[in-house]
Amino acid sequence: MSDRPPEKTLAELASPNYECRTCGYLYVPSKGDSKRDIAPGTAFTDLPPSWRCPVCGVGKNQFINTGSSDAPSGFAENLNYGFGFNRMTPDQKNLLIFGLLLLGIIFFLSLYGLN
Helix, strand or coil, X not given: CCCCCCCCCHHHHCCCEEEECCCCCEECCCCCEHHHCECCCCCHHHCCCCCCCCCCCCCHHHEEEXXXXXXXXXXXXXXXXXXXXXXXXXXXXXXXXXXXXXXXXHHHHHHHHCC
16 A cells, blocks of 8 residues: 555645625635735635625625635646646636537538528
């Protein structure tokens, strides 16, 4: 057996986002909270105990961890494979996939214009 600890993916290493269960406000650590003078890069756990949701005013205990949304999935050593697709975040991959799907449908429908 190996004594190495299990590796974590980039999404697991990134700071997680937290969502308010009351109003749906999403605290993203990379953006911070400009309304309450919280600097970008401040982790949710480092917020002061008096911090409240800027939308509805509930306390920190009403927030749930939703994971990171701006980190590529997978391991760091795999980022250079796959024609650059491994460096894309899940949102970027969705945009690429559904954008190409829409482009294909438009192209297919344009064939009906040919006589």
